[in-house]
Amino acid sequence: MEETDERKQGDVVDGPAESVTLIDVARVAGVAPMTVSRALHRPELVRSATQKRVLDAVRATGYVPNMLAGGLASSKSSLVAVLLPTIASSVFADTVQALMDGLTAARYQTLLGLTGYSAQREEELVEAILGRRPDGVVLAGTDHTDVTVERLTRAKIPVVEIWDLTDTPIDIVIGFSHEKLGEELARHLVKKGYRRFGVLTVDDPRALRRANSFIHELQRHDIDNVSFEIRLAPATVQVGREGASAVLEGSALEIIVCSSDTLAQGVLAEAASRGLQVPQDLAVMGFGDLSMAAHVYPALSTVRVDGGAIGARTAQALLERFASGDRAKDYLVRVDTGFTIVDRDSA
Amino acid sequence: MEETDERKQGDVVDGPAESVTLIDVARVAGVAPMTVSRALHRPELVRSATQKRVLDAVRATGYVPNMLAGGLASSKSSLVAVLLPTIASSVFADTVQALMDGLTAARYQTLLGLTGYSAQREEELVEAILGRRPDGVVLAGTDHTDVTVERLTRAKIPVVEIWDLTDTPIDIVIGFSHEKLGEELARHLVKKGYRRFGVLTVDDPRALRRANSFIHELQRHDIDNVSFEIRLAPATVQVGREGASAVLEGSALEIIVCSSDTLAQGVLAEAASRGLQVPQDLAVMGFGDLSMAAHVYPALSTVRVDGGAIGARTAQALLERFASGDRAKDYLVRVDTGFTIVDRDSA
DNA sequence: CTGTTAGCGCGTTCAT
DNA sequence: ATGAACGCGCTAACAG
DSSP states (O other): EEEEEEEEEOOOSOOOOOOOOOHHHHHHSSSSHHHHHHHHHHHGGGGGGHHHHHHHHHHTTOOOOOHHHHHHHHTTTEEEEEEESSSSGGHHHHHHHHHHHHHHHTOOEEEEETTOHHHHHHHHHHHHTTTTTSSSEEEEESOOHHHHHHHHHHHHHHHEHHHSSOOOOOEEEEEEEEHHHHHHHHHHHHHHHHHOEEEEEOOOOOOOHHHHHHHHHHTTTTOOEEEEEEEEESSSSHHHHEEEEEEEHOOOOSSSSSSSHHHHHHHHHHHHHOOOOTTTTOOEEEEEOOOHHHHHHHTTEEEEEEEEHHHHHHHHHHHHHHHTOOOOEEEEEEEEOHHHHHOOOOO | EEEEEEEOOOOOOOOSOOOOOOOHHHHTTOOOOHHHHHHHOOHHHHHSHHHHHHHHHHHHHHHHOOOHHHHHHOOOOEEEEEEESSSGGGGHHHHHHHHHHHHHTTTEEEEEOOOTHHHHHHHHHHHHHHHHHHHHSEEEESOOOHHHHHHHHHHOOEEEESOOOOOSSSSSEOOOOOHHHHHHHHHHHHTTTTOOEEEEEHHHHHHHHHHHHHHHHHTTTOOOOOOOEEEEESOOHHHHHHHHHHHSSSSOOSSSESSSSHHHHHHHHHHTTTTTTTTTTEEEEEOOOOOOHHHHOOOOOOEOHHHHHHHHHHHHHHHHHHHTTTTTOOOEEEOOOOOOEEEEOHH
């Protein structure tokens, strides 16, 4: 890392040095401050001639509205907080993109917080973030500390829990049931004739719930000897490969079910290095949204989730609430975005 | 998508309905509002007995400081804006993670904006975001509209341009030279004996600069017949695979240089489907930070960039500025984080 | 359609 | 170590 610090040349930018306020603009435009405010936010309430003079004054002065002041005065921040476990996990990428697209179009801005899969960290972040008086909060998952839930409830703003489903949401929940997914996947694979299963998962709470309900459903079909391996998050290809070794020890398996496409790729790599054909010798099941996986590994089966839909629906739900002025949430919304089992048949 | 809206059961949360203010806390604690403020922000200026009474009152009331009001009064928002082309491109994931880790530890919050590689969109976002009076701004790249640069300069706050290097930064720049990278890579590969090159890139500005300087340097070594293919961003594996087909048309190549690891994976897939051994029959060069690539494809060469270091260094630079009270930037900082050519030799 | 008054909740600056 | 007065920049609510 080469580093240089140098004196800056004497380049002074012309124009007003101090921050321009609404009052300055009003003075230049020859109107009252309130008229400037209106011209900017509710142009329909202002004569177009006045409107023009104001806009000219804004341009002339380089005025940038202070949203801290505006928010304080109006109790509306135009801010939405988004709390995710991590940004690394690409499963959330589409969701965030769609969510932000929707919010930005409606002139909302996004405050991002990273929880690292820790409910404790989420709790701290929620406290800090509520100080910003966001108009809404989006959280990944439904596992929160009691304090988090209480703070969120007291804030009396729309709260959306995503990428999961529950009968007792804080407010709005948009996602799918990880239990149902595990169950359906088990039934699907049993019906296809698989009997010797391996399960490889990281210790992310939602992944564990999928795995547990998967295994539980297998038991209902009298399949007990499942080779079960849990690794520490984050899920990387390397973890997948090492995990595959562990899972494959002992009895020969017909299929390994992974908690993510990334893990699955590691399993594929391990399979390849052992000379196993996928899916003939060993089938591999992933989970997620990594469109890459399907292209690179046509042999990989996966459970696909539409992260973009979750994000888009979340933005929509928030904007509806904002528009309706329902700052107090007096009805629940529960959207099941579902999932799709994408199966590469062994022939 | 199954959807349900249901009336909420009559669950009223106990505790104060309206927002608690500093004054309420002061009343409960039996002190002046100012003392509460101090107890919270500068505990060392308050007697520990008073301190305790205040904290008890805070807990009792469920008070959450209003940072809009605090920011307005103190002209300090504790907010850092981060503008990225996209969140999908995993190259930025490590950077954002490290940046936010550093900032969060210092109690700064992060406002995220997605520009979609559009300087115009960036300009609009900058305007909107400056209204929030952030204490600092982080931008990907150094290509901005004049208006963007002017607004940022006028804001008189630290501005960090990352993932690129320039002699004329707005303020701070932390990254590496894409031109130098292209040049060095060309020299490296020529020295290794390669002569028949293909280049596959997406139209992201920085990728194009790498590609152009790469090709230019090849020309200085009398290599002109480079098979050059530009595709529309975003870079996906699918694009990589299709692009590979295009690049491979015409004369046989010894190596294909890609603008990202993701594209490279598509090229690898295409190579495999043509029965080409990598790197013996065809070498493939990627770019980025996708640790996955190296594990899944040991045959893939790449130019590795330490995104985490960029993020960490950016946080550090910002925090230094904040601490020094240098709201007006009167010196330039230029950090070259460099890059590493990781070569899988053909034997 | 436009102006006036009042205050959002907090921190700065003095005084005590 | 603590308190009182003032204002940050803006908008709600009303008046005209």
